[in-house]
Amino acid sequence: MELKHFDTLFQSLKTVSDDLVQSLSIQNLSKLVEEVQQSKVWKPLQIGNHIAKTPIVQGGMGVGISLSSLASAVANNGGIGVIAANGIGLLEKDYYKDGLNAGLNAFRKEIRKARELTKGIIGVNIMVALKDFHEMLDVAIQEKVDIVFMGAGLPIKNIPVKRLRENNISIAPIVSSSRAANLIFKMWTNLYNDVPDAVVFEGPKAGGHLGFTEEQLDKEEFQLEYILPSIVEVLKPYEKKNNKSIPVIAGGGVFTGSDIKRILDLGASGVQMATRFVATDECDANIKFKEAYVNCKKEDIGLIKSPVGMPGRAIRNQFIIDSENGKRPDFKCAWKCLATCKAQDANYCISIALNNARLGHLNSGYVFCGETTYRIKEIVSVASLIEELKVGYLLEANKTINGKFENLVTKSNELWGKYKDLVNVSREKEEDYECALRKLPQASHKALRDQYQVALSSVIKTQLQLVETVSNTWNLLKNVTKVQPLMQKEFIK
Numbered sequence: 001m002e003l004k005h006f007d008t009l010f011q012s013l014k015t016v017s018d019d020l021v022q023s024l025s026i027q028n029l030s031k032l033v034e035e036v037q038q039s040k041v042w043k044p045l046q047i048g049n050h051i052a053k054t055p056i057v058q059g060g061m062g063v064g065i066s067l068s069s070l071a072s073a074v075a076n077n078g079g080i081g082v083i084a085a086n087g088i089g090l091l092e093k094d095y096y097k098d099g100l101n102a103g104l105n106a107f108r109k110e111i112r113k114a115r116e117l118t119k120g121i122i123g124v125n126i127m128v129a130l131k132d133f134h135e136m137l138d139v140a141i142q143e144k145v146d147i148v149f150m151g152a153g154l155p156i157k158n159i160p161v162k163r164l165r166e167n168n169i170s171i172a173p174i175v176s177s178s179r180a181a182n183l184i185f186k187m188w189t190n191l192y193n194d195v196p197d198a199v200v201f202e203g204p205k206a207g208g209h210l211g212f213t214e215e216q217l218d219k220e221e222f223q224l225e226y227i228l229p230s231i232v233e234v235l236k237p238y239e240k241k242n243n244k245s246i247p248v249i250a251g252g253g254v255f256t257g258s259d260i261k262r263i264l265d266l267g268a269s270g271v272q273m274a275t276r277f278v279a280t281d282e283c284d285a286n287i288k289f290k291e292a293y294v295n296c297k298k299e300d301i302g303l304i305k306s307p308v309g310m311p312g313r314a315i316r317n318q319f320i321i322d323s324e325n326g327k328r329p330d331f332k333c334a335w336k337c338l339a340t341c342k343a344q345d346a347n348y349c350i351s352i353a354l355n356n357a358r359l360g361h362l363n364s365g366y367v368f369c370g371e372t373t374y375r376i377k378e379i380v381s382v383a384s385l386i387e388e389l390k391v392g393y394l395l396e397a398n399k400t401i402n403g404k405f406e407n408l409v410t411k412s413n414e415l416w417g418k419y420k421d422l423v424n425v426s427r428e429k430e431e432d433y434e435c436a437l438r439k440l441p442q443a444s445h446k447a448l449r450d451q452y453q454v455a456l457s458s459v460i461k462t463q464l465q466l467v468e469t470v471s472n473t474w475n476l477l478k479n480v481t482k483v484q485p486l487m488q489k490e491f492i493k
């Protein structure tokens with residue numbers, strides 16, 4: 001074989017290598033992987049100056065269900081933990097002697113405990129309907145919580161906006177309609193020349209007291225998915241006028257990571273979840289309360305007519321049936337804690353009933369719950385719940401980008417095939433060379449061998465480049481496919 005034949009041979013080898021390097025272009029692949037990753041990661045939730053990397057607000061659960069333990073665990077896992085103020089005084093021994101101060105002391109203690117347990121975001125939920133709403137708000141300000149959520153009534157009059165602002169406390173009203181949101185924002189603009197930092201929209205599948213009439217609960221036009229976009233819309237002019245974004249956080253029936261994806265796609269910036277947080281190790285309720293969630297069947301969940309004049313969702317039990325039949329356990333109203341409570345006509349005190357349930361005395365009270373409670377199968381840690389939600393979110397996000405991902409896998413497979421071809425080609429050339437070399441006169445060996453070595457080293461360089469590219473691609477894919485074992489299998493194949 002003559003030298004010029006080797007020239008042609010090496011030239012074609014070089015063309016193959018160039019082709020390969022070009023088609024393997026790592027930039028193309030990493031761009032695609034980055035795109036895929038970006039669209040799958042949930043965005044942090046910003047309320048005022050507070051940024052939660054997990055866009056989940058743990059809904060406040062009154063009468064001792066969400067206190068410092070649950071709230072700090074959620075905050076430690078990147079979400080917003082919330083301590084509920086209502087009924088918290090029942091934690092104190094002197095509740096019946098001095099209901100007001102018992103509540104304020106217990107509230108202060110729980111906020112302080114939570115602060116010791118986390119550096120994350122701690123909010124409080126103060127119902128506007130509470131008799132001590134303003135005093136509770138005062139404690140929240142003194143203790144410099146991060147966010148105050150205010151529901152069960154419209155937080156419009158006498159809100160100490162200036163003091164809240166001075167203490168870097170964000171404000172988020174909880175509403176059940178776009179009308180209520182609009183009214184709050186309009187009135188705040190007039191009264192305070194300011195607007196709240198976020199809005200929580202609670203749909204009809206939520207737990208506890210509901211902001212809907214019984215007739216509205218099942219109607220399509222009152223469902224979360226239906227109302228949410230209109231709330232996002234109502235806030236737009238206020239966002240523009242105040243030059244700030246006002247996130248909507250939607251809740252009520254959000255159970256899985258895929259639900260979160262759906263709700264965020266509808267325009268929410270975060271979700272509020274409560275039911276799922278009850279069945280966690282860290283929830284502040286007694287284990288019997290949590291077990292009632294795990295053991296509950298769909299048909300056990302029903303509505304109650306609460307003594308405070310709103311419907312509520314609960315696990316129905318003998319206590320509820322007895323009270324509907326007129327049975328009236330002996331109770332003493334400590335201090336008419338809720339402005340709207342018709343204590344004199346009530347068959348029982350709802351705070352006491354809920355407190356009994358919190359303590360695990362389920363025969364002398366009942367368990368508030370959300371519509372999805374029957375789907376809960378076990379008690380888990382807050383960390384594993386949030387991880388499950390995140391993975392569920394990623395898998396859902398994956399579905400929408402499957403096409404892109406499949407392209408990526410196809411491309412990687414193609415490149416791998418070409419790489420293997422190149423190895424074969426170079427092996428063939430090596431044999432050709434050895435064969436030709438043996439036939440040539442000894443004198444021309446050196447020049448030819450040098451030329452061969454140069455060409456071979458370029459092939460080896462190309463091979464190394466390919467190995468590096470393929471392994472980089474593999475690492476990128478491994479990141480993306482952590483939650484996608486099927487995709488990984490496809491790639492390995």
Ligand SMILES: Cc1cc2nc3c(=O)[nH]c(=O)nc-3n(C[C@H](O)[C@H](O)[C@H](O)COP(=O)(O)O)c2cc1C
Pocket residue numbers: 058059060061062063065084086125127151152174202205206207208209251252253254272273274275276278367368369370371372
């Ligand atoms: C046991 C329980 C107690 C609750 N207590 C309160 C409360 O005191 N104040 C309030 O604003 N919302 C309360 N809620 C509503 C939650 O904060 C939350 O918005 C709602 O339950 C979200 O729906 P989900 O439970 O389906 O996740 C309660 C919910 C549950 C399950």
